[in-house]
Amino acid sequence: MARFVVAHGAWSAGWAWKKMHPVMAEAGHELFTPTWTGIGERRHLASEQVNLSMHIADLEQHMETEDHSDVVLLAHSYGGMVATGAMAAIGYRVRQIIYLDAVVPERGESMLDTADQAVRDALMQRVAETGSTPWLVPSNPMPPDTSEQDLKWIASRRVEQPLATFTEPCPFGASEIRVPKAYIYCLRIGPGDMFGRFAAHANSADDWVYREIDASHSPNITAPMELLDILEELLV
Numbered sequence: 001m002a003r004f005v006v007a008h009g010a011w012s013a014g015w016a017w018k019k020m021h022p023v024m025a026e027a028g029h030e031l032f033t034p035t036w037t038g039i040g041e042r043r044h045l046a047s048e049q050v051n052l053s054m055h056i057a058d059l060e061q062h063m064e065t066e067d068h069s070d071v072v073l074l075a076h077s078y079g080g081m082v083a084t085g086a087m088a089a090i091g092y093r094v095r096q097i098i099y100l101d102a103v104v105p106e107r108g109e110s111m112l113d114t115a116d117q118a119v120r121d122a123l124m125q126r127v128a129e130t131g132s133t134p135w136l137v138p139s140n141p142m143p144p145d146t147s148e149q150d151l152k153w154i155a156s157r158r159v160e161q162p163l164a165t166f167t168e169p170c171p172f173g174a175s176e177i178r179v180p181k182a183y184i185y186c187l188r189i190g191p192g193d194m195f196g197r198f199a200a201h202a203n204s205a206d207d208w209v210y211r212e213i214d215a216s217h218s219p220n221i222t223a224p225m226e227l228l229d230i231l232e233e234l235l236v
Contacts, residue, residue, distance in 0.1 A: 001029055001030070002030070002072050002235055003032070003068065003071050004024065004030065004031045004072045004074050004231070005033075005059075005062070005068060005072070006031070006033045006034075006075075006076065006079070007059060007073065007075040007079030008033065008034075008035070009076045009077030009078045009079050009102075009218070010139070010161050010165070010166075011039065011139035011140070011158050011160070012039070012076075012077075013040020013041060014033035014034060014040060014041075015033075016154075016218065016220060017220050019221060020220050020228070021033075027232065032062070032066065035058075036055040036058050036059075037054050037055065038054075038161065038162050038165075039161055043159050046160075047135075048135040048164065049162075050162040050164060050165065051165055051167075051168045052085060052111075052164070052165050052168040053168060054165075055165060056082055056171070059082055059083065059090070060086050060090055063086075063090045068093050070095045071094050071095060072094075072097075072231075072235065073090075073094045073096070074098050074231070075098070075099050076100045076102055076220070077100075077101060077103070077218075078102075078103060078111060078165070078166075079102060080198075081103055081105055081110075083102075084104065084170055084172055084173065086172075087172055087176075087177050091177065094179050096179055096180045096181075096182070096235070097177060097179055099181070099184070099198070099202070100184045100219070100220075100227075101185060101186040101195050101217050101219075102195065102198070104183070104201070105170040105173065106170070106173035106174060106175060107169075107171065107176065108170070108173075109169060109170055110168055110169050114194065115192075116194075118192060119192040122192065123137060123166070126138045127163060134163075135164070136160035136161065136162060137162070138160050139158050139159070139160065142158075143188065143217055143222070145188060145216050145222055150221055150222070154221075181202075181207060182202075182208065182210070182234045183199055183208055184212070184213055184227075185199035185202075185211070185212050185213070186212075186215050186219060187212050187213065187215070188215055188216040188217075211230050211234065215227070
C-alpha cells in the first residue's frame with residue numbers, strides 16, 4: 001500500500017482525479033487530492049494576489065494537517081511547479097516524487113520561463129482577451145481524445161487561473177531534490193508540447209526513472225487503469 005498525494009495541474013483541482021479514487025482504493029492505495037486556492041471548489045478565493053507561493057503553501061499545509069509521512073508525491077502538469085517548490089519544506093515527508101507530464105523547474109524559473117515563445121505568446125493573448133480580468137488566464141482546451149461525456153463533466157469545473165501562478169519564480173529546484181525521482185511522459189502529444197524537454201532530460205539522467213504512457217495529457221481522466229499500472233511499477 002502506498003499513500004499518494006497529488007499536486008494537480010493548472011485550471012484543474014482535486015475533482016479531476018475522481019476516476020482515480022476507486023481504482024487506487026481497489027489496488028490498496030490511499031489517494032489525497034488537495035485543491036489550490038482560487039480554482040476548483042476554491043474558485044471563490046481567486047484574486048490578483050493568488051500566486052505560486054500560495055499554491056506551494058496550500059500543499060505544505062495539506063501535508064502538515066494530514067500529518068503525512070512516507071508519501072508518494074504525484075505532480076501533474078503545472079503541479080510540477082507546486083510540488084518542486086514545496087519540497088524544500090516537505091521533503092522529509094516524501095519518499096518519492098513522480099512527475100506526470102509535468103513541468104520540472106529549477107530554482108528561479110517560472111512556469112512561463114519553461115515554455116517556448118509561441119506558447120507564452122498564445123497564453124498572454126488569451127489573457128489580453130479577458131477584458132476586465134487581465135489577471136486571469138483562460139484554460140487550454142482538453143485533448144481531442146477526451147470523451148464527450150467527460151467534456152460535459154469537465155466544462156463547468158475547469159476555471160480560469162490567476163496569472164501570478166504562472167509568472168512567479170519557483171523558490172526551489174528539481175536538482176535539489178534528494179528523494180527518488182521519476183517522470184511519466186504522455187505520448188499523445190498536444191500542440192505546443194511543454195513537457196518533451198523534461199521527459200528527454202529524465203530519460204537520459206542517471207538520477208531519474210523514466211516511463212511513457214500511450215495517453216494524452218490527463219491520463220487520470222482518459223486512461224486511469226493504465227496510469228495506475230505505471231504508478232505501481234514505479235513505486236520504490
